Amino acid sequence: MSTTLVLGTEKGAFLCRSKDRAKWTVEGPLFKGWKVTASTRTPGGRYLFATSSYVYGAALQTSTNLKDWKQVEKGPSYPKAKSDRQPTPGVAVGPGFEPRMNQIWTLAAAGKRLYAGADTAGLFTSDDDGESWQPVASLNDHPSRPNWFPGAGGLCLHSILVHGNRIWIGISAVGVWRSDDGGRSWTPKNKGVRHVIEDEKWKDIGFCVHGLASDPKEPDTIYRQDHAGFYISRNGGDTWDAAENGLPAGSVGMPGAKISASFGFPVAVDPHTKSLFIVPLESDEYRMPVDGKLRVYRSRDGGKSWEGLGEGLPNTPTYAGVLRGAMAVDAQKPCGVYFGTTSGQAFASADSGDTWRPLPCTLPRILHVAAYADR
Template sequence: PVLPDGTVRKLDAIWTITPGGPAQPGVTYAGTDLAAIFRSDDGGESWHELVGLQHHPSRGHWAPGADGMCLHTILPHPTDPARMWVGMSAVGVFETTDGGATWQTRHDGLKEVETGQPESEVARCVHGVMAHPDDPERLFLQFHFGVFRSDNGGQVWKPIGTGLPSDFGFPIVVTRSGAVMVVPLAADVQRVFVDGRLRIFRSTDGGTSWNAITAGLPQEHYYGGVLRGSMRTDLETGEVVFGTNHGEVFHSADEGLTWTRLPGKLTRIMYVSLA
């Protein structure tokens, strides 16, 4: 893209395309590599970057993670068009309250990733962020070092991972009833299902307790994984779907209580969507 100052910049990947939601009808956002966010007001025919994010005072300390410096999560506020949160790999969670002109970090309670550099307000490795459908101030986060919840729009994060077999994972989803689901993976390096069992961990009390869901899922010698964009839920129907890096797709019609493997096998699944 050509930026407002005439600078030409290369984007290596688009990580997410997100509608503006009920507060911003007709608006679409895109999150890209190099930690940038773009906005379209005409159905994707044209785009402009919200350059305020690149002008954040911490920008000089941003560094890529294993998958680059990707802006993978965009959460527009459902009733306030000026508010929005973004999640960036190896950088952190940022919120804007003025439509993207300025941004603030939301890292209280999140541990910094060791980079060998002086301590900074960033270097928080965020894998996914989701909001409760009935309370946009209640956010859930899958972090590099655990699962967290905020009850005040990211101002403070509290760990909620007690009872999970691993604190590492990628996707996190919240269903229409507010059930939270994560997919723990064994170790940062291996990134496979713990003990070779594909288990979805589900909480209906905001992360105070977790139940292992296994109905319809392989429980022996299944050493795969689910990547950050490969699990989605439909807030109208309650359906949930995820794909594995083995190329298999699983579907739930009851908000993740039971699962069915869909026919066929694909290549490594990086992203899924429900329409």
């Protein structure tokens, strides 16, 4: 089986192809100059890539062969607005804020439905293989929305998990929400997680989820890399427990004090063994590998303990981080693990993280990594 990696960067997408996951070729850039922030394969077998530019806005591109592309004309969009005001970092957007489509942060396929998460935060769905998209008003117009405030990466909906009618989404810096009715209604699910900023009115928002992944066999087991630590829920998000035994000591700033917690962004799960993969960073202040050691951490026991993996990763001081969308696993046995850094290096492991090798390229800042099995 051959594998194609999509590396979405600040300046275009690159495709890395391999038949054995050892030797890789690199193609690109696709969409030269554009941020490529997400991708998925649709139920109909097409690829969707999310492109954005601070000058020219955001759109979806579609292709059946990763060569010939067409922009989706009825992509995710917000209604006509009266002002061009953007959210201010760290400040709730306030009443009357009009959202805009700055970037599509994530794409997900579940059954015949496609989901897109956006900045400014919103959820969109498509039931026609990505040709047209509709906003999910029950979430996007939630009464708490005026009290949502952006994290450092903006006010963005960046994570989507779906199992049947149960949907989880993550918004920075609002928290995790769950729908049990296919998206008709939503409830914040953050009990047990430390607030990053407590809202005066809505006590169950103000959490800064960074990344989500679900257990491949137990969908109500959810893994959460948060601003304030790494957490696991075994009841669909009703409650969360920290799971940081063996992770390097990091710290995050909390009102009144600094606390010890594992800061980071991506989380991925081996679909066969359920091993977890994360990349801890020093703190929310510094956002760099601890002591300049770029390491992936793996848990093979559901988060009870963690081990650092570095064989084949740089041994020289490395202070490039890994962004939330920039790590992926494939579905092979043993599972492949892939990640890209903020300095444009990319690494691949064909043995579930035991050993790593660099991909033969140095790219712009890597925003998105996805692995597709070629058919």
